Each structure stands twice: as structure tokens, then as C-alpha cells.
Amino acid sequence: MKLSTRLLLPILLSIFLVTTSTSALADSPVTVLVKDKNGAVGGALVSVQVNGVTHSTQTDLNGIGNFSLPPGQYYFTASKTGYASGSGTATVGDNSTVTITLTNLYTLSGTVIDSATGQPVKDAAITITNKETDKSYTGGTNDNGVFSIPVSNGYYSVTVRAPFYQLTVMDDKGAGYHVLDSSLYIGYLPIATDNNITSLNGVKLTTDYPGKVIKVNQTVTFDVTLTNNGIVDKSYAVSVKDAPAGWNVQLLSGSDVISRVFVEKGTSKTFQVKTTPLSAGNNVITIIAGSEGDSGQVQLYVDSTEDTDYKIEFSLPDNLSLAAGTSKNVDVYVKNNGSGKLSSVRIDIGSDDVPESLNAEVVTREAGELSPGESKRFVVKITAKADASEGTDRLYMRAVSAEAKTEQKYVEVSVTRSNSWLGIGIGVALLAILAFGFIVWKYGRR
Numbered sequence: 001m002k003l004s005t006r007l008l009l010p011i012l013l014s015i016f017l018v019t020t021s022t023s024a025l026a027d028s029p030v031t032v033l034v035k036d037k038n039g040a041v042g043g044a045l046v047s048v049q050v051n052g053v054t055h056s057t058q059t060d061l062n063g064i065g066n067f068s069l070p071p072g073q074y075y076f077t078a079s080k081t082g083y084a085s086g087s088g089t090a091t092v093g094d095n096s097t098v099t100i101t102l103t104n105l106y107t108l109s110g111t112v113i114d115s116a117t118g119q120p121v122k123d124a125a126i127t128i129t130n131k132e133t134d135k136s137y138t139g140g141t142n143d144n145g146v147f148s149i150p151v152s153n154g155y156y157s158v159t160v161r162a163p164f165y166q167l168t169v170m171d172d173k174g175a176g177y178h179v180l181d182s183s184l185y186i187g188y189l190p191i192a193t194d195n196n197i198t199s200l201n202g203v204k205l206t207t208d209y210p211g212k213v214i215k216v217n218q219t220v221t222f223d224v225t226l227t228n229n230g231i232v233d234k235s236y237a238v239s240v241k242d243a244p245a246g247w248n249v250q251l252l253s254g255s256d257v258i259s260r261v262f263v264e265k266g267t268s269k270t271f272q273v274k275t276t277p278l279s280a281g282n283n284v285i286t287i288i289a290g291s292e293g294d295s296g297q298v299q300l301y302v303d304s305t306e307d308t309d310y311k312i313e314f315s316l317p318d319n320l321s322l323a324a325g326t327s328k329n330v331d332v333y334v335k336n337n338g339s340g341k342l343s344s345v346r347i348d349i350g351s352d353d354v355p356e357s358l359n360a361e362v363v364t365r366e367a368g369e370l371s372p373g374e375s376k377r378f379v380v381k382i383t384a385k386a387d388a389s390e391g392t393d394r395l396y397m398r399a400v401s402a403e404a405k406t407e408q409k410y411v412e413v414s415v416t417r418s419n420s421w422l423g424i425g426i427g428v429a430l431l432a433i434l435a436f437g438f439i440v441w442k443y444g445r446r
Helices: 002-020 420-443
Strands: 028-036 045-050 052-059 064-069 072-079 088-091 097-101 104-114 125-130 136-139 147-151 155-159 168-170 177-179 184-191 204-207 211-215 220-228 232-243 249-251 262-263 266-275 281-291 294-307 312-315 319-323 329-335 342-348 357-361 367-370 375-384 391-402 409-416
Touching: 028 072, 028 088, 028 420, 045 125, 052 064, 064 420, 072 097, 072 155, 088 097, 104 155, 104 177, 125 147, 155 184, 168 184, 177 184, 211 220, 220 232, 220 262, 220 294, 220 342, 232 249, 262 266, 262 375, 266 281, 312 342, 312 391, 329 367, 329 391, 342 375, 357 391, 367 375, 375 409
Parallel strands: 028 097, 104 184, 204 294, 211 294, 319 409
Antiparallel strands: 028 064, 045 052, 045 072, 072 088, 104 147, 125 136, 125 155, 155 168, 155 177, 204 220, 220 266, 232 262, 232 281, 249 266, 281 294, 312 329, 329 375, 342 367, 342 391, 357 375, 391 409
16 A cells, blocks of 8 residues: 555656646627617617627617627727717726617708799708707708708708809808707708899800819819800800909810800800819809890809828837747837828728737727827737747738728737647656656665
């Protein structure tokens, strides 16, 4: 019995050393609750990115969506028709529940009519602006002159723009149309023609594209067609009736500046209206043509914006060394090198950008805004898989925003294998040899 006990000790020690290992952390459940001011929101689409891959689920009647995710910080988004999109973050392992509150949207609608005839005006452009936040929502009228645009609670003004009509802004006598927890129909919105008269002689000015968007100090050109629907040939004087102060508006035929256009009866001729916006804003140019009491006009809309330059760059380490089964956090710096503010700035790693030997996770959530000259540090967690072979692989990524994106860059990751098991094996063999020698020395002479 004494001999058996001494022989058993080295054997038990060997088994303990061989079977000891590090257990991998398992995924943890995460519950996302989506609600509005009245309670749970069922049927909402909830999404989250894991290692550059988007995973989505739909909430049940209790507003619950469930995920099973590895430890880390995640950014969840939720959306549903009738609501503005919402978001929330959670650190898996610390938080098991994240709540996202959606803002209800309600319909603001009305009917645009001709103030003289009472007929509906179709294809009118509608801009609804929150008088407190300046946030705008856009849409248009249908064949019946009706518009219907989803907005959140607030006080709103309504701007109506249509060819041959005056630009019209209505805001309930300055108070603003008040949307509060329900849809609002504001009734009829009459708009007046801007003296776009076609006389019995039949002159008519038209353009296929009356509204254009252009940057400040860049040239814009409109093609305007003058049609003589009369019974005699005529020479029409053409001129600029109205234009923003200081703008140089030219009427051209090719490269020639013109002041008159001869048009035979029943035919049309096209000339160009050319100008360069000097300031940002919504601007109107009125062109008139006339001959012996016969006149007509057309309005041209120039929406000019500041010349904003969007540039984004990022930097990351050139290389990284990892032992199989280990992780490291890498700092990635993103900078706004342009003149315009960037929004929704993030690091993008697609599923095809990650080699088989690695896992990659962007720990830092996206930045809502990044001002010109501003930088932000993002943390990317890179993990060499436990079964990864020794060698070097490239992990690709890029910086993106709603306005710009960079070319892809990569970090070279060298994976090494630990020799710890070799050391353990040698240790076990030595222990076994020592134990055997001890037994022979102790009992071999008996």
C-alpha cells in the first residue's frame, strides 16, 4: 500500500498539468428594448455591427429584440415606419439590456391651389421647416395638389415653390403650424401666379429645368425657349426683370450677348441665361420677353450653397505581433482635413477585410460630428484565433463619414505560436524520470 501511494503522486501531477488550459469566454445574451413615449414598439428593426458584419432582428410585441454577442462595446440602431431612427450602446458583459426610445413622426399635410382659379397645383416643391430647430423635411404635391410629409412634434412653416408661381411661405401668421402627438391637415394653401401672362398673340417662355443647385462662385446656365404662338412673325425684346442684387445675369446665343430674338410664327427659339451666384441662398431670376403688348415671363430658381470641401484621413500602426489566442487594442486616429463638418464618422471593417486567422472589432462607437481640423481616436480590438497558424496576414480598414471616405489601409499582423506546451511536456517527462529513479533507488535493493 505504501508503494502504491508514492507511485500515484507523480501520475496525478502529470494529469493535472496536461489537462489545465484557458477557457474561452462565451457569448453573452443582450436584450434590446425599443419603446416610444407610449410604451413598447413591436416590429422595429434592430441592427448591430459585429466585426464589420451587420446583424439584425425584429422586436416582438413587447418591444424586445435579442442578440448573443461576444464581450465588447456595441452600437445598436432601431427603426420603424412612422418613427425617426434611434440608437443606443451597451457593453456586453457589463450590461445585459439596452433601451432605445424612438421619436414618433406625424403627417403634416395640405392642398396647394391656384389662388385665381382654385385648381390644384401639382408637382409643387414643398419644404417644411421646424421654426425652433431649423430641421427641414421635403416632399411634393400629387395630381390633386396634396402633399403629406412625416414630421416630429414642433412648430412648422411651409414653403411652396412651383414654376410660374410666386414663392410662397406660410406659417399660420407667424405662430407656426403646431404638430403635437397627431397628424395635422392645414387646409388649402393658395399660391399666386407671378404675372406669367400669355396674350392673345401667344408669346411663351419655358424651360425644362427651372430649378438648379450650384455652389457659390460657380457658373450656372439655363436653356430658355421662346415660342411664338401668334399669327405673325415677331422680334421680341428679352431682358432680366428681376435678379439678386449684384448678380451679373447674361442672355446669350452661343457666346453672343443678346437683347432681342426674332421668332417666326408657330416656331420656337432657344437662348441661354447665364449667371454666377455671389452668395448662398434660395434665389429667383425672372426673364421677360415682349413685343407690341404681347409679353411673357419665366422664373428660374438658383439654390446656391457654400463650396464645402470634405476631406477625411486616418492613421494606424504598420504592424502588430500577436500570440495565437491573444488580443490587442490598436489606436486608429481619424482627422477632418476639409473645410466642412463631417457626420457619422466611423471605422469600417468589412467581412472580406478580415483574414481567417484573425477577428477584428471596432470598440469605439461612431462620432456624430467631426469639425474641420478635429481628430478622434478609435480603438480596434484585434484577436489572433487560438488555432491560427504562425505567419503574417493583413487586416484592412478605412475611415468613412456620411460625406467622404478614405482609401483602405492595412496593418500587418504577425501571429506566433507559444512553446508553453513543449515546456509542460518536458516538465512532465522529467518528473516521471525522477519519480522512477526514486522508486528504483528506494526499493530496487530490497
